[in-house]
Amino acid sequence: MLQFLKHPLTPADAHHRTAYPRLRDALLEGYAARHDLPDSLVAQIDPLIAAGLLITLQWIVDDWPRLDHRAWGPWFLSRMGPALDEAFD
Numbered sequence: 001m002l003q004f005l006k007h008p009l010t011p012a013d014a015h016h017r018t019a020y021p022r023l024r025d026a027l028l029e030g031y032a033a034r035h036d037l038p039d040s041l042v043a044q045i046d047p048l049i050a051a052g053l054l055i056t057l058q059w060i061v062d063d064w065p066r067l068d069h070r071a072w073g074p075w076f077l078s079r080m081g082p083a084l085d086e087a088f089d
Contacts, residue, residue: 053087
């Protein structure tokens with residue numbers, strides 16, 4: 001869920017990015033209200049989101065007949081490099 005809030009599939013959904021920090025914090029607070037969370041969890045979120053992006057990329061490469069098979073494909077792929085850079089800043 002956090003992957004697509006932080007890195008939306010379409011330009012029309014890009015407004016989610018501004019809400020990402022608030023929604024991430026709310027999600028973590030909700031989980032923390034029910035279970036103890038490891039201290040390292042926050043540091044793991046961005047690398048896990050980057051892994052999700054790579055899994056999405058692998059799905060595109062393996063299953064799509066063309067990169068524009070879905071309308072959001074070219075836009076998503078154009079954002080892949082910056083998104084991965086951001087994950088490891």
